[in-house]
Amino acid sequence: DxxxxxxxxxxxxxxxxxxxxxxxxxxxxxxxxxxxxxxxxxxxxxxxxxxxxxxxxxxxxxxxxxxxxxxxxxxxxxxHAVIVPVQCEFFALEGISQLKDSIEQIRATLNPSLEIQGVVLTMHDARVSLSREVAENVRAFFGAKVYDTMIPRNTRIAEAPSHGKPILLYDYDCAGSQAYMRLATEIMERERRYKAA
Incomplete structure:
Protein backbone atom coordinates (compact mmCIF):
# COMPACT_ATOMS: atom_id res chain seq x y z
CA ASP A 1 0.00 0.00 0.00
CA HIS A 80 -3.66 24.75 -6.54
CA ALA A 81 -1.46 26.72 -4.17
CA VAL A 82 1.93 26.73 -2.49
CA ILE A 83 2.89 27.55 1.06
CA VAL A 84 6.47 28.75 1.16
CA PRO A 85 8.43 28.08 4.36
CA VAL A 86 11.24 30.54 4.95
CA GLN A 87 13.81 29.97 7.68
CA CYS A 88 14.68 33.16 9.52
CA GLU A 89 18.36 32.71 8.68
CA PHE A 90 20.96 34.43 6.50
CA PHE A 91 20.72 32.41 3.27
CA ALA A 92 16.93 32.19 3.30
CA LEU A 93 16.44 35.37 1.30
CA GLU A 94 18.67 34.29 -1.57
CA GLY A 95 16.23 31.89 -3.21
CA ILE A 96 13.00 33.79 -2.61
CA SER A 97 12.95 35.92 -5.76
CA GLN A 98 14.02 32.89 -7.84
CA LEU A 99 11.18 30.85 -6.33
CA LYS A 100 8.68 33.62 -7.04
CA ASP A 101 9.90 33.82 -10.67
CA SER A 102 9.63 30.03 -11.02
CA ILE A 103 6.06 30.09 -9.73
CA GLU A 104 5.20 32.81 -12.26
CA GLN A 105 6.76 30.70 -15.06
CA ILE A 106 4.78 27.64 -14.00
CA ARG A 107 1.60 29.72 -13.93
CA ALA A 108 2.31 30.98 -17.44
CA THR A 109 3.13 27.60 -18.96
CA LEU A 110 1.85 24.63 -16.93
CA ASN A 111 -0.60 25.57 -14.20
CA PRO A 112 -2.47 28.88 -14.53
CA SER A 113 -4.33 28.30 -11.24
CA LEU A 114 -1.15 28.06 -9.11
CA GLU A 115 -1.07 30.70 -6.37
CA ILE A 116 1.18 31.51 -3.46
CA GLN A 117 -1.30 30.91 -0.66
CA GLY A 118 1.09 32.01 2.01
CA VAL A 119 4.58 32.31 3.36
CA VAL A 120 5.43 30.91 6.79
CA LEU A 121 8.42 32.12 8.75
CA THR A 122 10.17 29.24 10.53
CA MET A 123 13.03 28.87 13.01
CA HIS A 124 12.24 32.36 14.25
CA ASP A 125 14.05 33.59 17.34
CA ALA A 126 12.87 37.03 18.44
CA ARG A 127 16.04 37.45 20.53
CA VAL A 128 18.26 37.36 17.44
CA SER A 129 18.45 40.51 15.31
CA LEU A 130 19.11 38.55 12.09
CA SER A 131 15.92 36.56 12.66
CA ARG A 132 13.94 39.77 13.09
CA GLU A 133 15.59 41.28 9.98
CA VAL A 134 14.78 38.28 7.81
CA ALA A 135 11.15 38.34 9.00
CA GLU A 136 10.96 42.06 8.20
CA ASN A 137 12.45 41.60 4.72
CA VAL A 138 10.17 38.67 3.89
CA ARG A 139 7.12 40.70 4.99
CA ALA A 140 8.29 43.60 2.81
CA PHE A 141 8.74 41.28 -0.20
CA PHE A 142 5.54 39.20 0.12
CA GLY A 143 3.27 41.60 2.02
CA ALA A 144 -0.05 40.12 3.17
CA LYS A 145 0.95 36.66 1.89
CA VAL A 146 3.09 36.18 5.03
CA TYR A 147 1.20 34.42 7.81
CA ASP A 148 1.03 36.20 11.16
CA THR A 149 2.05 32.99 12.92
CA MET A 150 5.79 32.38 13.04
CA ILE A 151 7.19 28.98 13.95
CA PRO A 152 9.80 29.48 16.67
CA ARG A 153 13.17 27.81 16.85
CA ASN A 154 12.27 24.99 19.23
CA THR A 155 14.27 22.02 20.49
CA ARG A 156 11.16 19.84 20.75
CA ILE A 157 10.42 20.32 17.03
CA ALA A 158 13.97 19.21 16.23
CA GLU A 159 13.64 16.14 18.48
CA ALA A 160 10.26 14.89 17.23
CA PRO A 161 11.42 13.24 13.96
CA SER A 162 14.04 11.15 15.77
CA HIS A 163 11.17 9.71 17.83
CA GLY A 164 9.13 8.98 14.71
CA LYS A 165 6.34 11.35 15.70
CA PRO A 166 4.92 14.64 14.47
CA ILE A 167 5.45 17.44 16.95
CA LEU A 168 1.80 17.47 18.06
CA LEU A 169 2.06 13.85 19.21
CA TYR A 170 5.56 14.24 20.60
CA ASP A 171 4.93 17.31 22.77
CA TYR A 172 1.53 18.91 22.31
CA ASP A 173 2.17 21.66 24.85
CA CYS A 174 5.52 22.96 23.57
CA ALA A 175 5.78 26.36 21.90
CA GLY A 176 6.40 24.76 18.50
CA SER A 177 3.24 22.63 18.65
CA GLN A 178 1.13 25.56 19.69
CA ALA A 179 2.57 27.67 16.86
CA TYR A 180 1.77 24.95 14.32
CA MET A 181 -1.81 24.76 15.65
CA ARG A 182 -2.19 28.53 15.23
CA LEU A 183 -0.70 28.28 11.73
CA ALA A 184 -3.14 25.51 10.75
CA THR A 185 -6.04 27.65 11.93
CA GLU A 186 -4.70 30.64 10.01
CA ILE A 187 -4.24 28.57 6.84
CA MET A 188 -7.81 27.24 7.03
CA GLU A 189 -9.20 30.73 7.68
CA ARG A 190 -7.32 32.12 4.69
CA GLU A 191 -8.57 29.20 2.56
CA ARG A 192 -12.17 29.92 3.61
CA ARG A 193 -11.82 33.61 2.73
CA TYR A 194 -10.23 32.69 -0.61
CA LYS A 195 -13.08 30.33 -1.51
CA ALA A 196 -15.70 32.85 -0.44
CA ALA A 197 -14.23 35.61 -2.64
Missing part, protein backbone atom coordinates in the same frame (compact mmCIF):
# COMPACT_ATOMS: atom_id res chain seq x y z
CA UNK A 2 1.25 3.43 -0.95
CA UNK A 3 -1.21 5.41 1.19
CA UNK A 4 -0.52 4.81 4.88
CA UNK A 5 -2.78 5.60 7.82
CA UNK A 6 -1.18 7.46 10.70
CA UNK A 7 -1.81 7.76 14.44
CA UNK A 8 -3.72 10.96 13.65
CA UNK A 9 -7.34 10.32 12.62
CA UNK A 10 -8.04 11.23 8.97
CA UNK A 11 -4.37 11.88 8.23
CA UNK A 12 -2.76 9.71 5.58
CA UNK A 13 0.83 9.77 4.37
CA UNK A 14 2.48 8.73 1.12
CA UNK A 15 6.13 8.58 2.19
CA UNK A 16 9.06 8.99 -0.14
CA UNK A 17 11.41 6.05 -0.51
CA UNK A 18 14.60 5.02 -2.29
CA UNK A 19 12.69 4.68 -5.58
CA UNK A 20 13.01 8.48 -5.90
CA UNK A 21 16.78 8.26 -6.26
CA UNK A 22 17.56 9.32 -9.81
CA UNK A 23 13.97 10.39 -10.52
CA UNK A 24 15.14 13.59 -12.24
CA UNK A 25 17.01 11.63 -14.90
CA UNK A 26 14.02 9.30 -15.37
CA UNK A 27 11.59 12.21 -15.68
CA UNK A 28 13.88 14.17 -18.00
CA UNK A 29 13.09 11.87 -20.93
CA UNK A 30 9.35 11.63 -20.24
CA UNK A 31 7.06 13.72 -22.50
CA UNK A 32 4.51 14.08 -19.68
CA UNK A 33 7.15 14.90 -17.05
CA UNK A 34 5.54 18.01 -15.51
CA UNK A 35 2.29 16.16 -14.82
CA UNK A 36 3.46 12.77 -13.52
CA UNK A 37 2.76 13.64 -9.88
CA UNK A 38 -0.64 15.16 -10.67
CA UNK A 39 -1.63 11.97 -12.50
CA UNK A 40 -0.26 9.78 -9.69
CA UNK A 41 -2.20 11.72 -7.03
CA UNK A 42 -5.40 11.43 -9.04
CA UNK A 43 -4.87 7.68 -9.36
CA UNK A 44 -4.03 7.25 -5.66
CA UNK A 45 -7.09 9.19 -4.54
CA UNK A 46 -9.24 7.03 -6.83
CA UNK A 47 -7.71 3.81 -5.51
CA UNK A 48 -8.15 4.93 -1.90
CA UNK A 49 -11.81 5.80 -2.51
CA UNK A 50 -12.36 2.42 -4.17
CA UNK A 51 -10.99 0.68 -1.05
CA UNK A 52 -12.66 2.99 1.45
CA UNK A 53 -15.62 4.80 -0.18
CA UNK A 54 -16.10 7.12 2.79
CA UNK A 55 -12.58 8.50 2.42
CA UNK A 56 -12.53 12.18 1.49
CA UNK A 57 -9.35 14.22 1.17
CA UNK A 58 -9.80 17.86 2.12
CA UNK A 59 -6.16 18.74 1.54
CA UNK A 60 -3.24 17.05 -0.18
CA UNK A 61 0.01 18.51 1.12
CA UNK A 62 3.22 17.87 -0.81
CA UNK A 63 6.48 18.42 1.06
CA UNK A 64 9.10 19.46 -1.49
CA UNK A 65 12.87 19.61 -1.30
CA UNK A 66 14.30 23.13 -1.02
CA UNK A 67 15.47 23.05 -4.64
CA UNK A 68 13.79 23.75 -7.94
CA UNK A 69 14.14 20.34 -9.58
CA UNK A 70 11.71 18.16 -11.54
CA UNK A 71 10.08 16.89 -8.34
CA UNK A 72 9.30 20.44 -7.25
CA UNK A 73 8.11 21.30 -10.78
CA UNK A 74 5.77 18.29 -10.63
CA UNK A 75 4.48 19.33 -7.21
CA UNK A 76 3.71 22.84 -8.41
CA UNK A 77 2.07 21.54 -11.58
CA UNK A 78 -0.19 19.34 -9.43
CA UNK A 79 -1.08 22.03 -6.87
Missing amino acids: TVLKTAVPNLFVVPANNDLVGIDSILASDQNKPFKLRDAITALVGQQRAREPDTHFTYVLIDCPPSLNLLTLNAMSAS
Whole structure:
Protein backbone atom coordinates (compact mmCIF):
# COMPACT_ATOMS: atom_id res chain seq x y z
CA ASP A 1 0.00 0.00 0.00
CA THR A 2 1.25 3.43 -0.95
CA VAL A 3 -1.21 5.41 1.19
CA LEU A 4 -0.52 4.81 4.88
CA LYS A 5 -2.78 5.60 7.82
CA THR A 6 -1.18 7.46 10.70
CA ALA A 7 -1.81 7.76 14.44
CA VAL A 8 -3.72 10.96 13.65
CA PRO A 9 -7.34 10.32 12.62
CA ASN A 10 -8.04 11.23 8.97
CA LEU A 11 -4.37 11.88 8.23
CA PHE A 12 -2.76 9.71 5.58
CA VAL A 13 0.83 9.77 4.37
CA VAL A 14 2.48 8.73 1.12
CA PRO A 15 6.13 8.58 2.19
CA ALA A 16 9.06 8.99 -0.14
CA ASN A 17 11.41 6.05 -0.51
CA ASN A 18 14.60 5.02 -2.29
CA ASP A 19 12.69 4.68 -5.58
CA LEU A 20 13.01 8.48 -5.90
CA VAL A 21 16.78 8.26 -6.26
CA GLY A 22 17.56 9.32 -9.81
CA ILE A 23 13.97 10.39 -10.52
CA ASP A 24 15.14 13.59 -12.24
CA SER A 25 17.01 11.63 -14.90
CA ILE A 26 14.02 9.30 -15.37
CA LEU A 27 11.59 12.21 -15.68
CA ALA A 28 13.88 14.17 -18.00
CA SER A 29 13.09 11.87 -20.93
CA ASP A 30 9.35 11.63 -20.24
CA GLN A 31 7.06 13.72 -22.50
CA ASN A 32 4.51 14.08 -19.68
CA LYS A 33 7.15 14.90 -17.05
CA PRO A 34 5.54 18.01 -15.51
CA PHE A 35 2.29 16.16 -14.82
CA LYS A 36 3.46 12.77 -13.52
CA LEU A 37 2.76 13.64 -9.88
CA ARG A 38 -0.64 15.16 -10.67
CA ASP A 39 -1.63 11.97 -12.50
CA ALA A 40 -0.26 9.78 -9.69
CA ILE A 41 -2.20 11.72 -7.03
CA THR A 42 -5.40 11.43 -9.04
CA ALA A 43 -4.87 7.68 -9.36
CA LEU A 44 -4.03 7.25 -5.66
CA VAL A 45 -7.09 9.19 -4.54
CA GLY A 46 -9.24 7.03 -6.83
CA GLN A 47 -7.71 3.81 -5.51
CA GLN A 48 -8.15 4.93 -1.90
CA ARG A 49 -11.81 5.80 -2.51
CA ALA A 50 -12.36 2.42 -4.17
CA ARG A 51 -10.99 0.68 -1.05
CA GLU A 52 -12.66 2.99 1.45
CA PRO A 53 -15.62 4.80 -0.18
CA ASP A 54 -16.10 7.12 2.79
CA THR A 55 -12.58 8.50 2.42
CA HIS A 56 -12.53 12.18 1.49
CA PHE A 57 -9.35 14.22 1.17
CA THR A 58 -9.80 17.86 2.12
CA TYR A 59 -6.16 18.74 1.54
CA VAL A 60 -3.24 17.05 -0.18
CA LEU A 61 0.01 18.51 1.12
CA ILE A 62 3.22 17.87 -0.81
CA ASP A 63 6.48 18.42 1.06
CA CYS A 64 9.10 19.46 -1.49
CA PRO A 65 12.87 19.61 -1.30
CA PRO A 66 14.30 23.13 -1.02
CA SER A 67 15.47 23.05 -4.64
CA LEU A 68 13.79 23.75 -7.94
CA ASN A 69 14.14 20.34 -9.58
CA LEU A 70 11.71 18.16 -11.54
CA LEU A 71 10.08 16.89 -8.34
CA THR A 72 9.30 20.44 -7.25
CA LEU A 73 8.11 21.30 -10.78
CA ASN A 74 5.77 18.29 -10.63
CA ALA A 75 4.48 19.33 -7.21
CA MET A 76 3.71 22.84 -8.41
CA SER A 77 2.07 21.54 -11.58
CA ALA A 78 -0.19 19.34 -9.43
CA SER A 79 -1.08 22.03 -6.87
CA HIS A 80 -3.66 24.75 -6.54
CA ALA A 81 -1.46 26.72 -4.17
CA VAL A 82 1.93 26.73 -2.49
CA ILE A 83 2.89 27.55 1.06
CA VAL A 84 6.47 28.75 1.16
CA PRO A 85 8.43 28.08 4.36
CA VAL A 86 11.24 30.54 4.95
CA GLN A 87 13.81 29.97 7.68
CA CYS A 88 14.68 33.16 9.52
CA GLU A 89 18.36 32.71 8.68
CA PHE A 90 20.96 34.43 6.50
CA PHE A 91 20.72 32.41 3.27
CA ALA A 92 16.93 32.19 3.30
CA LEU A 93 16.44 35.37 1.30
CA GLU A 94 18.67 34.29 -1.57
CA GLY A 95 16.23 31.89 -3.21
CA ILE A 96 13.00 33.79 -2.61
CA SER A 97 12.95 35.92 -5.76
CA GLN A 98 14.02 32.89 -7.84
CA LEU A 99 11.18 30.85 -6.33
CA LYS A 100 8.68 33.62 -7.04
CA ASP A 101 9.90 33.82 -10.67
CA SER A 102 9.63 30.03 -11.02
CA ILE A 103 6.06 30.09 -9.73
CA GLU A 104 5.20 32.81 -12.26
CA GLN A 105 6.76 30.70 -15.06
CA ILE A 106 4.78 27.64 -14.00
CA ARG A 107 1.60 29.72 -13.93
CA ALA A 108 2.31 30.98 -17.44
CA THR A 109 3.13 27.60 -18.96
CA LEU A 110 1.85 24.63 -16.93
CA ASN A 111 -0.60 25.57 -14.20
CA PRO A 112 -2.47 28.88 -14.53
CA SER A 113 -4.33 28.30 -11.24
CA LEU A 114 -1.15 28.06 -9.11
CA GLU A 115 -1.07 30.70 -6.37
CA ILE A 116 1.18 31.51 -3.46
CA GLN A 117 -1.30 30.91 -0.66
CA GLY A 118 1.09 32.01 2.01
CA VAL A 119 4.58 32.31 3.36
CA VAL A 120 5.43 30.91 6.79
CA LEU A 121 8.42 32.12 8.75
CA THR A 122 10.17 29.24 10.53
CA MET A 123 13.03 28.87 13.01
CA HIS A 124 12.24 32.36 14.25
CA ASP A 125 14.05 33.59 17.34
CA ALA A 126 12.87 37.03 18.44
CA ARG A 127 16.04 37.45 20.53
CA VAL A 128 18.26 37.36 17.44
CA SER A 129 18.45 40.51 15.31
CA LEU A 130 19.11 38.55 12.09
CA SER A 131 15.92 36.56 12.66
CA ARG A 132 13.94 39.77 13.09
CA GLU A 133 15.59 41.28 9.98
CA VAL A 134 14.78 38.28 7.81
CA ALA A 135 11.15 38.34 9.00
CA GLU A 136 10.96 42.06 8.20
CA ASN A 137 12.45 41.60 4.72
CA VAL A 138 10.17 38.67 3.89
CA ARG A 139 7.12 40.70 4.99
CA ALA A 140 8.29 43.60 2.81
CA PHE A 141 8.74 41.28 -0.20
CA PHE A 142 5.54 39.20 0.12
CA GLY A 143 3.27 41.60 2.02
CA ALA A 144 -0.05 40.12 3.17
CA LYS A 145 0.95 36.66 1.89
CA VAL A 146 3.09 36.18 5.03
CA TYR A 147 1.20 34.42 7.81
CA ASP A 148 1.03 36.20 11.16
CA THR A 149 2.05 32.99 12.92
CA MET A 150 5.79 32.38 13.04
CA ILE A 151 7.19 28.98 13.95
CA PRO A 152 9.80 29.48 16.67
CA ARG A 153 13.17 27.81 16.85
CA ASN A 154 12.27 24.99 19.23
CA THR A 155 14.27 22.02 20.49
CA ARG A 156 11.16 19.84 20.75
CA ILE A 157 10.42 20.32 17.03
CA ALA A 158 13.97 19.21 16.23
CA GLU A 159 13.64 16.14 18.48
CA ALA A 160 10.26 14.89 17.23
CA PRO A 161 11.42 13.24 13.96
CA SER A 162 14.04 11.15 15.77
CA HIS A 163 11.17 9.71 17.83
CA GLY A 164 9.13 8.98 14.71
CA LYS A 165 6.34 11.35 15.70
CA PRO A 166 4.92 14.64 14.47
CA ILE A 167 5.45 17.44 16.95
CA LEU A 168 1.80 17.47 18.06
CA LEU A 169 2.06 13.85 19.21
CA TYR A 170 5.56 14.24 20.60
CA ASP A 171 4.93 17.31 22.77
CA TYR A 172 1.53 18.91 22.31
CA ASP A 173 2.17 21.66 24.85
CA CYS A 174 5.52 22.96 23.57
CA ALA A 175 5.78 26.36 21.90
CA GLY A 176 6.40 24.76 18.50
CA SER A 177 3.24 22.63 18.65
CA GLN A 178 1.13 25.56 19.69
CA ALA A 179 2.57 27.67 16.86
CA TYR A 180 1.77 24.95 14.32
CA MET A 181 -1.81 24.76 15.65
CA ARG A 182 -2.19 28.53 15.23
CA LEU A 183 -0.70 28.28 11.73
CA ALA A 184 -3.14 25.51 10.75
CA THR A 185 -6.04 27.65 11.93
CA GLU A 186 -4.70 30.64 10.01
CA ILE A 187 -4.24 28.57 6.84
CA MET A 188 -7.81 27.24 7.03
CA GLU A 189 -9.20 30.73 7.68
CA ARG A 190 -7.32 32.12 4.69
CA GLU A 191 -8.57 29.20 2.56
CA ARG A 192 -12.17 29.92 3.61
CA ARG A 193 -11.82 33.61 2.73
CA TYR A 194 -10.23 32.69 -0.61
CA LYS A 195 -13.08 30.33 -1.51
CA ALA A 196 -15.70 32.85 -0.44
CA ALA A 197 -14.23 35.61 -2.64
